[in-house]
Amino acid sequence: MTQAIVVDSHPLDQILRADRMPHIFCPGCGIGIAMRCYAQALLESGIPQQRHVVVSGIGCTGRVAGYIAIDSYHTTHGRAIPFATGLKLANPNLMVTVFSGDGDLAAIGGNHLIHAARRNVDIKVICVNNFNYGMTGGQCAPTTPLGAIATTAPYGNPEQPFNLPYLLVAAGAGYVSRWTTLHVRQLKQDILRCFARPGFTFIEVLSACPVGFGKSNSIADGLEELQLYRERCVIADGVPLEEMGIDLRENRPIYIGNFIDRDLPVYHPVSLTT
Amino acid sequence: MHGDEACAEGAIAAGCRFFAGYPITPSTEIAERFAQRMPELGGVFIQMEDELASIAAVLGASAAGARAMTATSGPGLSLMLENLGLGVMLELPCVIVDIQRGAPSTGLPTMVGQADVMQARWGSHGNYSIIAYAPWSPQEAFDLTVLCFNMADRFRTPVVLLGDEVIGHMMERVVIPPAEQLPRWERKRPTTPPPTAGPYRAFEPDPDDLVPPLPHAGEGYRVHFTGLTHDERGYPDMSGEAHHVLVTRLNEKIDRHVEEITRLEDYGLEDARIVVVSFGCTARSARRAVREARARGIPVGLLRLVSLWPFPEAVLRELAQRVDTFIVAEMNLGQVRLEVERCSGRPAVGVHHAGGEMIHPEQILQAILRSAGR
Amino acid sequence: MYTEIRLAGFGGQGIGLAGVLLGRAAALYGGLEAVMTQAYGPEARGGASSANLVLADEPIDYPFVQQPDILVAMSQEAYTKFRPTAKPEALVLIDTELVTPFAEDVVQAIPATRLAEGMGRRIVANVIMVGFFTRQTGFLAREAVEQAVRESLRPKLVPLNLKALAIGYEYE
Numbered sequence: 010m011t012q013a014i015v016v017d018s019h020p021l022d023q024i025l026r027a028d029r030m031p032h033i034f035c036p037g038c039g040i041g042i043a044m045r046c047y048a049q050a051l052l053e054s055g056i057p058q059q060r061h062v063v064v065s066g067i068g069c070t071g072r073v074a075g076y077i078a079i080d081s082y083h084t085t086h087g088r089a090i091p092f093a094t095g096l097k098l099a100n101p102n103l104m105v106t107v108f109s110g111d112g113d114l115a116a117i118g119g120n121h122l123i124h125a126a127r128r129n130v131d132i133k134v135i136c137v138n139n140f141n142y143g144m145t146g147g148q149c150a151p152t153t154p155l156g157a158i159a160t161t162a163p164y165g166n167p168e169q170p171f172n173l174p175y176l177l178v179a180a181g182a183g184y185v186s187r188w189t190t191l192h193v194r195q196l197k198q199d200i201l202r203c204f205a206r207p208g209f210t211f212i213e214v215l216s217a218c219p220v221g222f223g224k225s226n227s228i229a230d231g232l233e234e235l236q237l238y239r240e241r242c243v244i245a246d247g248v249p250l251e252e253m254g255i256d257l258r259e260n261r262p263i264y265i266g267n268f269i270d271r272d273l274p275v276y277h278p279v280s281l282t283t
Numbered sequence: 284m285h286g287d288e289a290c291a292e293g294a295i296a297a298g299c300r301f302f303a304g305y306p307i308t309p310s311t312e313i314a315e316r317f318a319q320r321m322p323e324l325g326g327v328f329i330q331m332e333d334e335l336a337s338i339a340a341v342l343g344a345s346a347a348g349a350r351a352m353t354a355t356s357g358p359g360l361s362l363m364l365e366n367l368g369l370g371v372m373l374e375l376p377c378v379i380v381d382i383q384r385g386a387p388s389t390g391l392p393t394m395v396g397q398a399d400v401m402q403a404r405w406g407s408h409g410n411y412s413i414i415a416y417a418p419w420s421p422q423e424a425f426d427l428t429v430l431c432f433n434m435a436d437r438f439r440t441p442v443v444l445l446g447d448e449v450i451g452h453m454m455e456r457v458v459i460p461p462a463e464q465l466p467r468w469e470r471k472r473p474t475t476p477p478p479t480a481g482p483y484r485a486f487e488p489d490p491d492d493l494v495p496p497l498p499h500a501g502e503g504y505r506v507h508f509t510g511l512t513h514d515e516r517g518y519p520d521m522s523g524e525a526h527h528v529l530v531t532r533l534n535e536k537i538d539r540h541v542e543e544i545t546r547l548e549d550y551g552l553e554d555a556r557i558v559v560v561s562f563g564c565t566a567r568s569a570r571r572a573v574r575e576a577r578a579r580g581i582p583v584g585l586l587r588l589v590s591l592w593p594f595p596e597a598v599l600r601e602l603a604q605r606v607d608t609f610i611v612a613e614m615n616l617g618q619v620r621l622e623v624e625r626c627s628g629r630p631a632v633g634v635h636h637a638g639g640e641m642i643h644p645e646q647i648l649q650a651i652l653r654s655a656g657r
Numbered sequence: 658m659y660t661e662i663r664l665a666g667f668g669g670q671g672i673g674l675a676g677v678l679l680g681r682a683a684a685l686y687g688g689l690e691a692v693m694t695q696a697y698g699p700e701a702r703g704g705a706s707s708a709n710l711v712l713a714d715e716p717i718d719y720p721f722v723q724q725p726d727i728l729v730a731m732s733q734e735a736y737t738k739f740r741p742t743a744k745p746e747a748l749v750l751i752d753t754e755l756v757t758p759f760a761e762d763v764v765q766a767i768p769a770t771r772l773a774e775g776m777g778r779r780i781v782a783n784v785i786m787v788g789f790f791t792r793q794t795g796f797l798a799r800e801a802v803e804q805a806v807r808e809s810l811r812p813k814l815v816p817l818n819l820k821a822l823a824i825g826y827e828y829e
Contacts, residue, residue: 100348
């Protein structure tokens with residue numbers, strides 16, 4: 010017999026909206042893990058919670074904004090980054106994080122993503138990549154591997170996916186990392202590094218979507234995907250960015266780590282007054 | 284000063300210190316003016332990658348407390364309509380300027396049009412009310428831009444300035460009053476500190492006018508804003524009941540205040556049996572035609588729609604009681620005429636042109652003469 | 658009074674500035690109403706350039722010039738193109754050395770560009786023409802136009818342009 014253990018409090022109570030629980034994430038989903046890393050980093054950031062703002066677009070990951078108990082803006086599909094840009098420029102004292110998914114940020118929001126990277130506006134982007142559109146039931150995304158099955162690619166995806174770190178570095182991002190939902194400590198630490206460093210930062214977080222992606226692509230459940238991360242993830246050390254593409258269905262390394270950390274001029278509006 | 288410059292100066296005089304935009308003829312001079320002026324004033328000018336991003340940045344800046352604006356033309360407005368809806372739903376004040384050109388599609392980039400009237404009203408999906416003003420001179424481009432900011436803050440909603448290429452590009456004298464003489468209506472803001480337990484209710488309407496106070500990012504209210512249907516806490520509520528309550532309120536907070544929002548100018552209406560209804564640059568031709576017709580003894584007046592939306596239904600209904608004929612002059616194929624017919628309950632005479640060149644006073648005069656049986 | 662004016666030349670001659678100076682002089686310092694419109698778009702670049710002014714002593718409704726009462730032509734192309742659009746009896750001002758008028762046309766001529774070259778600054782031919790215009794038309798006070806020059810140009814350009822204005826105004 011199993012017995013439910015009921016506790017009065019949770020370590021993240023002060024930063025999560027308990028009144029919004031339960032969340033919408035499916036069993037085995039990795040978004041909650043990534044959200045937890047972000048929440049933990051918020052608490053450890055040393056920045057007053059009042060100064061933190063989270064902005065998201067549409068999709069499962071986009072719902073994270075609704076669960077974090079800071080000023081949070083759940084915007085339209087793809088537009089989290091420009092909304093965040095406006096927030097940050099209008100009040101530079103804010104620490105603005107965009108927390109959204111691969112479909113939202115790299116497909117419909119792809120133009121904003123590359124331009125924000127190029128501009129080097131001081132916002133922190135966390136992109137949960139689960140290789141599909143999860144909320145709407147597993148459609149093809151720009152991250153879906155070639156040949157993978159999706160509801161809009163029933164015979165296999167005929168398109169090449171984005172290699173997001175390669176794209177972001179090429180677009181001019183100063184800081185680009187990739188972790189998985191297995192790498193919770195590294196992810197939290199990396200988010201803290203982003204908070205501490207001015208300019209545009211981008212973290213890709215590989216995450217299981219057992220319902221939308223896993224089940225149609227021979228990954229039985231969330232646990233199996235985490236095992237797969239454990240077996241295949243390799244800290245990239247001098248591996249060329251163009252080899253950072255991912256296909257979970259192939260037995261080849263998944264490169265993770267911080268890929269680039271370079272100082273570039275941070276965007277500031279032109280001012281003649283200071 | 285030309286109309287585009289006057290519009291930018293009006294925004295600056297109104298305290299706008301954030302402009303995000305994407306260049307598009309014939310509104311580009313507004314962006315250029317902001318690019319010149321914001322650095323002098325410590326404000327933000329940013330050229331975004333497209334119009335989708337421009338209005339998103341404006342909404343973000345508004346959420347952070349700024350008076351914020353973007354400017355575009357029809358093709359750009361088409362892209363902005365997505366987040367115009369978000370602005371309505373999140374109740375974030377901002378000003379969107381559309382300097383209309385010949386349309387649809389790329390149309391006539393450098394030439395005038397007035398065919399975005401219905402797009403401004405109904406362009407984003409769903410049921411919402413919008414506030415829109417149409418200047419007929421560079422002076423009014425200044426004055427109405429100030430008014431747009433005040434209305435946006437007053438009702439916590441996006442407001443559209445529907446200019447046109449003729450007004451945007453023509454030069455005329457503009458008088459800029461001292462800043463302290465300009466009216467300024469502030470946003471309604473929270474009067475209580477952030478709650479110690481439970482969320483702040485950022486969408487709880489003031490019962491008097493249905494407009495909720497607006498907390499800004501960074502003030503400690505831990506607000507949640509979502510484009511999803513939400514309750515008074517801002518939390519998503521996926522029920523038909525919550526949706527009906529929210530959408531009804533978003534409409535009513537504007538529709539209940541039509542009189543406060545409406546701006547009209549009349550010329551010779553007191554004894555008019557024929558009324559010419561017009562707006563924007565076309566109203567200049569209409570006034571000329573009305574003056575000439577009155578000089579010939581024809582009882583004709585001009586009703587100039589300074590505000591286009593919400594439509595002044597009550598005024599039109601009242602006029603319809605004592606007027607024989609409505610003539611609607613507009614540079615589209617009948618968008619405002621349909622509204623006039625709806626409100627007056629009778630067919631109106633249309634003087635229409637699809638755009639590209641201003642309707643000439645003579646065309647309107649001929650319509651007046653025909654209506655007067657001459 | 659209701660006067661339609663078209664100023665025309667080729668791109669780079671400062672036709673737009675000439676229009677702005679006259680418009681400002683009229684609207685800000687001359688007690689008149691003034692509206693200026695210009696052609697925009699590809700047609701506004703290179704080739705013929707024009708500025709159109711309506712001056713009146715009452716509010717101006719229709720802002721466009723339809724049949725100019727006054728035409729200022731600073732290139733042959735502009736003259737040939739726009740002379741037929743002006744009233745037959747229109748006052749026509751030309752740059753002598755750049756425009757050969759139609760045989761039957763009565764014009765007032767000034768070698769504005771050559772006079773400007775004489776000042777060492779060909780670019781002020783437009784302001785010399787503005788001075789000539791002010792004298793020939795008589796409905797703007799010289800002081801009003803001078804004030805428009807002071808308010809419209811960067812300070813270091815003002816003396817040169819006031820001199821150009823004087824040369825045009827005093828040309829016999």
